[in-house]
Amino acid sequence: MSNRAPRNDGSGLSAAQIDALRGKIKGKVIVKGEAPDDVYRPLLQRWNRMHIKEANIIVLVESEEDVSETIKFVAEHHLDVAICAGGHTYSGPSSGRGLVIDLRNMRKVSIDIGKKVAVAQGGCKAVDVEKAAEDFKMRAVFGAVNDTGCGGITTGGGFGNLSGQYGLVCDNLVAARVALADGRVVAASETENSDLFWGIRGGGSNFGLVTEFTYKLHDCDHDVFFGVYLFGPDKTEQVLDLFNVLHQDYVLKSNGKFGVVGVFSAMGPVIVPAFAVYYDGSEEEAQKYIQPLLDLGPMAPPGHPIGGKMMRHSATTDFAHMAAMFPPEFSRIAGSSTQVDFPVSKDVLKKTLEVFQAKIAKYPQNLHVSKLLFDLRDCSKIASVPSDATAYAGRRTGLLIAADLMWDDPKLDGEILLEARDLIATVRQAIKDSNEQTGIADVGAHVGATTLYALISDGEEKLVSVFGKNLPRMKRLKAKYDPNVMWDKWYPVEPDHEAV
Structure with missing residues (x-):
């Protein structure tokens, strides 16, 4: 049963109480107003600066035991708590004004060649596991950017260039160790606490803090082909015409090896189309898949040659690939997303681009480096897993549409966040209208549940849009593993105490 009490920010804790925590852990306890600014301020930095909050206490844990003791301290004093691994999120769940459990000093990775698995501490970033696996001619499945923390992308589902062959990041999770709300650390796998294992694969931090991940690795002894093909704005219509062709005749015929993302970048008042391509194979093979792009006549990006390389x-x-597209001063980001089934109506694509352009035009001095993404990669492997097999419910094969509105003026935070929501809401309505015109019923037409990719969102969407039909089970699990709602920063689910 719940014994829920209001949570506080820890500002009322005494020096003796803080010292008691220090005495129980090996890591450092950083207190606002006590630590020098050059120590405290860097610990607050996040990829999305819109969500930087001044935490009263930051605990730099160094071990699973440190995590356990810190959680017990949080429970004892009813503190607001956030978990920071990579700090690379759209919606800011790694920041808080109370106590932040910062895992940056827990980044050890070990590779078991025989079992073909990587064991990574909870503070690892994807890059740590990727590079460790590559040293043994194996690959780990993560997202498009390896600066993300393993914790967020794994528990959030996780989709990247290898997902066409191997599924989501969470589908490649073999086992985990999870620190629960009472401080206990338990194993989670298909054979141990299998319900918890189900929940952490798509349920985010709702059920605990993962201190260790064990990932399945995949043999690979070759490089891949990667590049960006940029086109003039005058070729926007032709770029849109390629979407269904690329997906049907190239992406789906590559056995998951070829992936394409359409990128429309605001460069001042002009929207410039491009394709980012990935091929898991030789350059000679890749040329066959990118031929439609070459036929369209790409232009060279400033200071770079045309095309890709191994x-x-x-x-x-x-x-670094992304950073080149996002100037550092424009580091406040509002993202949202939705999906539409293939073949995609060109009217929907044009409407999406039209609304995006209108947002840029409304804030020409502030949103002029924003991006609109159309993810054409193959989701068949992801969709082949039943939507109730893990907490991650969005197992669809459609086109993912995502918006990155970027600016640098904090005064515009609330306003542009609403603009991002309105952009995607308008696109969803266009999808619904298109489906009705073609006689497709609402059910399965992507106008109801699981209408977004939760890792590209502002964190305020309806829970049914994230978890779909898995939500009732999520609520039951919440009552079992976090009845007092300690973990409340990433799509927090209310516990169903009546079902326990």
Whole structure:
């Protein structure tokens, strides 16, 4: 049963109480107003600066035991708590004004060659596992950017260039160790606490803090082809015309090896189309798949040659590729997403681009480096797993549409967040209208549940849009593993105490 009490930010804790925590852990306890600014401020930094909050206490844990003791301290004093691994999120669940459990000092990775698994501490970033696996000619499945923390992308589902062959990041999770709300640390796998294992694969941090991940690895002894093909704005219509062709005749015929993302970038008042491509194979093979792009006549990006080249997989997910597209001063980001089934109506694509352009035009001095993404990668492997097999419910094969509105003025935070929501809401309505015109019923037409990719969102969407028909089970699990709702930063689910 619940014994829920209001949570506080820890500002009322005494020096003796803080010292008691220090005495129980090996890591450091950083207190606002006590630690020098050059120590405290860097610990607050996040990828999305819109969500930086001044935490009263930051605990730099160094071990699973540190995590356990810190959670017990949080429970004892009814503290607001956040978990920070990579700090690379759209919606800011890694920040809080109370106590932050910061895992940055827990980044050890070990590879078991015989079992073909990687064991990673909870503070690892994807890059840590990717590079460790590559040293043994194996690959780990993560997202498009390896600066993300393993914790967020794994428990959130996780989709990347290898997902066409191997599924979601969470589908490649073999086992985990999870620190629960009472401080206990338990194993989770298909054979141990299998309900918890179900929940952490798509349920985020709702059920605990993962201190250790064990990932399945995949043999690979070759580089991959990766590149960006940029086109003039005058070719926007032709780029849109390629979407269904690329997906049907190239992506789906590559056995998951070829992936394409359409990127429309605001460069001042002009929207420039491009395709980012990935092929898990030789350059000679890749040329066959990118031929439609070459036929369209790409232009050279400023200071770069046209097209792609062979490189290590971990180089394709290097954040430097993204950083080049996102100037550092524009580091406040509002993202949202939705999906539409293939073949995609060109009217829907044009409407999406039209609304995006209108948002840029409304804030020409503030949103002029924003991006609109159309993910054409193959989701068949993801969709082949039943939607109730894990907490992650969005197992669809449709086109993912995602918006990244970017600015640098904190005064515009609330306003542009609403603009991002309105953009995607308008696109969803266009999808619904298109489906009705073609005689497709609402059911299964992507106008109801699981209408977004939760890792590209602002965190305020309806829970049914994230968890779909899995929500009732999520509520029962919440009552079992976190009855007092300690973990409340990432799509927090209310516990169903009556069902326990």
